[in-house]
Amino acid sequence: MDYRDTPEEAGFRADLRQWLADHIPAGWDKIEDEQEAVALRKGWHRTLYQAGYVGLSWPVEYGGRGLSPVYDAILNEESGNLNAPPLPSVGYIGRAIFTYASEEQKQRFLPPLLSGDTQxxxxxxxxxxxxxxxxxxxxxxxxxxxxxxxxxxxxxxxxxxxxxxxxxxxxxxxxxxxxxxxxxxxxxxxxxxxxxxxxxxxxxxxxxxxxxxxxxxxxxxxxxxxxEGWRIAMTTVSYERGPADIGFIAAYRRTLRKVEHLAAERGLLEQPEWRKKLARAYVQGEVLRLNCMEQLSSRVSGRPPGPEGSVAKLLWADAEQSLQHLAMDILGADELTGSAEGWLSSYFTSRPVSVYGGSAQIQKNIIARMLDLPR
Ligand SMILES: Cc1cc2nc3c(=O)[nH]c(=O)nc-3n(C[C@H](O)[C@H](O)[C@H](O)COP(=O)(O)OP(=O)(O)OC[C@H]3O[C@@H](n4cnc5c(N)ncnc54)[C@H](O)[C@@H]3O)c2cc1C
Structure with a gap:
């Protein structure tokens, strides 16, 4: 697959960038009140939907736009680059409904799921x-x-x-x-x-x-x-496992730049030991990006996600947790004394990434089975 934008994709990306710059709610990432944060996420879902940005690759008859999955990836990437609020996660439950529902169920459940009228x-x-x-x-x-x-x-x-x-x-x-x-x-x-x-x-x-x-x-x-519940569950988690969205990579890079900044403030950038840790974090991000690209390529060729999602899930959890761990190492006691606000919360948010959607050990078991390794 050629990962460069076609002229149509480049046009879509440029319009989207402008739209995001005009619509991202100022200060959304500083909201601490949970109810307010939930209201913001729901509102962002509706705003995106009204602008035609939810369900880009979904069939038109169920409220989507019938475009290639590349457009979802562009939306994810630009949302990450411009630090937009999280995109609505309609994907994995929607895909399960889309794959197994009767026509009547699809007509009833998919359009309000896409529009954000039902959560x-x-x-x-x-x-x-x-x-x-x-x-x-x-x-x-x-x-x-x-x-x-x-x-x-x-x-x-x-x-x-x-x-x-x-x-x-x-x-x-x-x-x-x-x-x-x-x-x-x-x-x-x-x-x-x-x-x-x-x-x-x-x-x-x-x-x-x-x-x-x-x-x-x-x-x-x-x-x-x-x-048929087990089969439906496996379809659902196969869409849930793995970053499958380039937006995660953009967010990862943004965090990495912040971590580099923390290291620079503390005069650590000249020390080989810290440079090595930062370089490793960069390489982990690149490995994740290439894995994401490979998954995107499969989606574009119409292949549904399979057990390879377990590899992506492991890479994602490891990269995210290692980066947050590195931030903690750099901050040391500053975090505990409250002079580096925000990092402790994102550190704790990273911990369950290796649990939800199937734990890291279970992903390794799946990979071992696929490789026919002894158990
Ligand atoms: C923040 C968060 C959000 C979640 N969201 C959802 C959600 O929306 N919907 C939902 O249904 N679930 C959700 N989950 C549940 C998640 O999928 C489970 O926590 C996960 O599958 C692990 O199950 P468990 O917690 O019962 O741990 P257990 O299954 O009891 O596992 C405990 C430990 O033993 C290890 N282990 C278990 N079996 C094996 C084995 N055969 N080989 C090797 N190691 C093994 C596990 O890796 C783990 O380290 C969420 C979990 C978290 C933490």
Whole structure:
């Protein structure tokens, strides 16, 4: 694949840059109040959608623009370069719906998901089923034209702000565990759903426990066939794993420049030991960028993401965590005394990157399986 912009792509990029410069809300990254930050993210989703920048590569009939995935990459890259608020993550849940939903479900769920009128969360993990997701216990019992759901989900990111959930539940306890799971599209506003936010180490309540007590879901809101839940879950996480967006690289480079600045302020740039650490951080960013490009190339040739996402997920987590660790090393006690505000929070935000979307150890297991390595 030729990674240079075609004339059309270059024109799109130039218009987008101008649009971003005109519309990025000033001071958005200084907002500390959580409710305000959530409102800003929702508002940014709608602003982008109204300008035609959400769902660039989605089919036109479901609210997208039917363009090549290259345009998504340009949007990601320029958003990262210009320090725009985070892009809405409609991708992985949307892709699951897009791949497995009936035509009626697509018409109902995809347009409001793209426009930001409905917010979604992913209800897969449970207290006893994270890495071993197939052991999940939340049950969905068929009762006439409804399923009755009971159980507890854990780490449901954004659960407290979501309207809808892509939920996995066991519909058949009598078959091998991977085969007895089904997926559902369910409103978290239904009676019987209780959401309890979880505050993580960064101090933010970005995820939640969700309790499901006798929640009734109409049969027509099952996604895919009964027992197809495992396949749907794997499709979802394959789109979730890996940066798959060049915007992460732009944000990484911005952070690296800040870390270099911290090192320069402390007179460390002339010391070989620190130069080596900074050079390593640069190389990690480049490896990640090239991996991203390779993934983009696959998407452009129409190949859906597969287990290679595990390599990307490992590289991403390692690069992000190493860079934040380097910042901590440079800052030393300054961070603890509060004279280098902001870094501790981003350090803690980087820690779960190697856990969500499947832990680093699980990604290594997947890679080992693909390479036929002994287990
Ligand atoms: C911030 C955050 C956001 C999240 N968001 C969501 C979300 O929106 N929706 C959702 O469904 N889930 C979400 N998760 C859950 C996440 O997917 C799980 O935490 C993850 O899969 C690990 O599961 P666990 O926490 O139960 O740990 P466990 O599975 O109990 O693992 C504990 C440790 O053992 C290791 N381990 C387990 N099994 C093996 C093995 N076979 N081989 C080698 N090592 C192993 C793991 O790598 C880990 O280090 C989120 C998690 C976090 C921290």
């Amino acid at each position: 979604w969360c992913q209800g897969f993990s449970e207290p006893e089923a994270g890495s071993d997701l197939a052991s999940l216990r939340t049950s969905a019992r068929l009762d006439g034209d409804h399923y009755v759901v009971n159980g507890q989900k854990m780490w449901t990111s954004g659960g407290q702000y979501a309207d809808w959930c892509l939920l996995l539940a066991r519909t058949d306890p009598d078959v091998p565990k991977h085969k007895g799971i089904s997926a559902f599209l369910v409103s978290v506003k239904e009676p019987g759903v209780t959401v309890r936010p979880i505050v993580i180490a960064s101090g933010e309540a970005e995820t939640a426990e969700v309790f499901w007590d006798d929640v009734r879901i109409p049969v027509h809101q099952r996604l895919g066939a009964p027992g």
